[in-house]
Structures are given as structure tokens and as C-alpha cells.
Amino acid sequence: MNKQQINDFDKIVLTGFMVSLARQFTDIVYAQELAQLIEKEGLVKLSQPQNQDKSVLLTARVEARYKAINQVIAQYQITQVLELASGLLPRGLLMSKNPNITFIESDLPEMIRYKQQLIQQLVGERSNLHFIEIDATSRPSEFIKSTPLLKAGQPVMILCEGLLTHLTLVEKELVCTNIREMLHRYSGVWITSDFIDTGSLMRSQQDDSGLKKLLQAGTNLTGRSLVNNNFGTLEQARQFVYEQGFRATEYNMLKVIDELSCLEILGIDPEVVRRMLTTQSVFALTLDSHPS
Numbered sequence: 001m002n003k004q005q006i007n008d009f010d011k012i013v014l015t016g017f018m019v020s021l022a023r024q025f026t027d028i029v030y031a032q033e034l035a036q037l038i039e040k041e042g043l044v045k046l047s048q049p050q051n052q053d054k055s056v057l058l059t060a061r062v063e064a065r066y067k068a069i070n071q072v073i074a075q076y077q078i079t080q081v082l083e084l085a086s087g088l089l090p091r092g093l094l095m096s097k098n099p100n101i102t103f104i105e106s107d108l109p110e111m112i113r114y115k116q117q118l119i120q121q122l123v124g125e126r127s128n129l130h131f132i133e134i135d136a137t138s139r140p141s142e143f144i145k146s147t148p149l150l151k152a153g154q155p156v157m158i159l160c161e162g163l164l165t166h167l168t169l170v171e172k173e174l175v176c177t178n179i180r181e182m183l184h185r186y187s188g189v190w191i192t193s194d195f196i197d198t199g200s201l202m203r204s205q206q207d208d209s210g211l212k213k214l215l216q217a218g219t220n221l222t223g224r225s226l227v228n229n230n231f232g233t234l235e236q237a238r239q240f241v242y243e244q245g246f247r248a249t250e251y252n253m254l255k256v257i258d259e260l261s262c263l264e265i266l267g268i269d270p271e272v273v274r275r276m277l278t279t280q281s282v283f284a285l286t287l288d289s290h291p292s
């Protein structure tokens with residue numbers, strides 16, 4: 001990976017702040033505390049609160065994917081978790097309250113160092129909550145940094161939300177290779193909401209001009225399209241997953257619509273959100289033991 005590419009990823013860091021600020025309009029535990037801390041430190045100069053107010057579908061999306069992934073996590077009895085591109089997600093903070101869980105948060109250096117410092121301010125240190133620097137696309141794999149923290153012979157749960165959507169196809173393949181290596185070594189599952197089709201994003205932008213503005217702002221900030229790096233159709237996403245050697249089980253995000261607090265907080269029309277979530281799924285991916 002050359003220096004230019006590394007800097008390129010570093011710009012995606014900013015989107016971590018955008019979605020974190022969107023989560024403040026939900027009842028997700030610790031979301032408000034985290035958003036307040038980052039605003040207090042003046043790190044975000046995107047006049048987010050005003051924008052986020054209008055970007056109701058971004059908030060609905062991030063709340064739905066967070067809660068849907070949590071539902072899928074609950075179906076597995078796996079106690080070691082590696083979260084990729086954690087950004088400012090509060091999941092590690094929540095799940096590590098259970099001392100039987102080893103939770104490893106990872107992201108690019110700048111973001112994960114910042115996250116660790118925020119968590120330190122909020123709850124101090126926890127012996128089962130770890131922060132490591134992982135560029136998920138890097139070859140040779142940086143996932144190896146997590147192995148001293150993981151128990152050999154026990155499965156691992158790999159999570160990511162809002163990472164693959166920014167990456168090119170080649171970069172997505174690199175992430176898949178790194179995840180396959182981990183699942184070969186430990187067994188387990190990869191749970192992600194990141195297989196999205198561009199059509200659904202286009203429709204959501206028509207329903208919410210705030211989302212359109214925000215995706216454009218994100219594209220300008222990162223130099224990467226926040227729409228076009230997704231899959232043309234869901235069928236193409238499924239084909240990609242299959243070709244990458246995974247077997248997928250899909251969980252439709254509509255299952256969490258009754259849990260979405262932002263509908264009331266932001267006064268969002270549930271029908272618009274229903275339309276958006278119909279085509280959104282969380283994928284639970286395991287290694288396909290019989291690739292053709």
C-alpha cells in the first residue's frame with residue numbers, strides 16, 4: 001500500500017464522525033455521550049447538528065444497521081469479537097460489560113487512538129476491551145495484531161458496518177482475503193451490513209434531500225463516491241460474496257423497524273423508512289466449505 005492510498009483512507013475517518021453525530025438522535029446507549037464529547041472537542045467542522053437534523057434517513061440507516069447487527073450477534077454464542085473500522089461505535093463499550101467477552105476494536109491509527117482516548121474519558125480502562133490499529137485492506141494482513149488477544153481454538157466474530165461501502169472492489173477483495181484467513185484459523189462468522197446496492201441509495205436520496213446533501217458532502221470530503229462504491233444490484237453483491245468463498249445468511253433490517261427510536265425523535269415518516277429497509281440486510285458470512 002503506498003502513501004497516497006494510506007492518506008486516501010485517512011479521509012474516510014471523517015465519515016466516522018458524521019455517523020457518530022447521526023447516532024445522537026437515537027436511544028443507542030452512549031451515542032449521545034460520544035457525540036457530545038466529539039463536538040465539545042471541536043473536531044468536527046461540518047455544522048453537523050443542523051445537517052443531521054435534516055438527514056433523517058442517514059440516522060435511520062445507522063440506527064437500523066446497528067440494532068440489526070446486534071440482533072444477529074445475539075444468535076451466536078461467540079465470546080471473542082474483532083470489530084473492523086469501529087469508528088465511534090459504542091458496541092465495544094456495551095458488550096465488554098460482560099467480562100466473559102473479549103472485544104477488540106480496530107480502525108486506522110488516527111481514529112482508534114482517538115476512540116481509545118474517548119472511552120478512557122467515559123469509563124476508564126477495561127481489561128477485556130482492546131484497541132488496535134488495523135488497516136482492514138492491508139496485505140500482508142494486519143489482523144495478526146489481534147492474535148495475542150484471542151484464544152486459539154475458539155471461534156471469532158468479525159464485525160463491520162460502514163466500511164466496505166467506501167472501498168473499491170479490489171479493496172473489498174483484500175478485506176475478504178484477510179477475513180477468510182481469520183475464519184480459517186479460528187472458525188466463526190463475519191457479520192456486516194455493508195452489502196448495499198446503489199439503487200436503494202438512489203431511492204433513499206429521492207426520499208430525503210438531506211441524505212443527498214450529506215452523501216455529497218461525504219464524497220467531497222473523502223474523494224470517494226459514497227454511492228458508486230456499492231454494488232449495482234443486490235444480486236451482484238450476493239455473487240461477490242459467493243465468489244469470495246463465503247456462505248451468506250441474510251437478515252432483513254425491517255425486523256428492527258419497531259426498535260427505531262429516531263422515528264419519533266426526528267418525526268420521520270415510518271413508511272419512508274420501511275421502503276428503505278425492505279432492501280437492506282445484515283449478512284452473516286461463514287466460510288463456504290465446498291466452494292465450486
Ligand SMILES: C[S@@+](CC[C@H](N)C(=O)[O-])C[C@H]1O[C@@H](n2cnc3c(N)ncnc32)[C@H](O)[C@@H]1O
Pocket residue numbers: 009010012013014015016017019020084085086087088089106107108111134135136137160161162163
Ligand atoms: C462511515 S465510518 C463507520 C465507522 C463505524 N463503523 C460506525 O458505524 O460508526 C468509516 C470508518 O472506516 C474507517 N476506515 C477507513 N478506511 C479503513 C481501512 N482501510 N481499514 C480500517 N478502517 C478504515 C474510518 O476510519 C472510519 O472510522
